[in-house]
Amino acid sequence: MSHDAPAPKAKVSQTTSETTPAKQTTESSAEALPDVSPTDWQLVLVSPEHKISKEVSANQLVTVDGGQQIDRRIQQPYEELVAAAKKAGIQLKLISAFRSVSDQTSVFNTRVAQLMSRENLSEEAAKKRAMQTMTEPGYSEHHTGLAIDVVDQEWLASNPSMILDESYSEHTGAKWLQENARRFGFIVRYPDGKETITKITYEPWHLRYVGEESAEYIEAHHITFEEFIQELMEK
Secondary structure, three states: OOOOOOOOOOOOOOOOOOOOOOOOOOHHHHHOOOOOOOOOHHHOOOEOOEOOOOOOOHHHEEEOHHHOEEEHHHHHHHHHHHHHHHHOOOOEEEEEOOOOHHHHHHHHHHHHHHHHHHOOOOHHHHHHHHOOOOOOOOOOHHHHOOEEEEEEHHHHHHOOOOOOOHHHHHOHHHHHHHHHHHHHOEEEEEOOOOHHHHOOOOEEEEEEEOOHHHHHHHHHHOOOHHHHHHHHHHO
């Protein structure tokens, strides 16, 4: 299954940035499991196999770039991420953030109806087809306000239609995010080669806020968010 980002998914090997060195990870953040709980607000697990239990409230959201909304608790780390990228010569552009369950339902149902009409599919078949390129309402990380899709302006200028493909991960912006997002508490949520766990293909543009310690641990150990939550539950 792929995700409900605004474009197809990339699938290439990870690279590192030569623009700005990442913050040096400490032994505790890179090796020791952080002293956090899977019930912490920033660690809510939402995925194709985990439905959101409670949608983020409207008063918990704040509007940032281009009218996009995020959980106000991640506004500062998000702005620090953008500022650090700018200092490195990279202008980030937020192309997707919070999306309500109702909005996702509307988009999803429209797509199902289109498939039923154009391809003469049953409703069940149309839903299965739609879920190949979209996330079922209630199962998208964008419902949490903790997920952001970001690209760099250089890439955007050459791709005005915002059709993301594997070439994006080769851009300076994507490389910088892979290496530096963790410093601000974000992870590349759907890493390359982990599709059987995340159920979503590699998306170098999709970041998820989990907190700095957790982000450092996840990225240093090359694990998924799902695997990290499992480790926390077993400790």
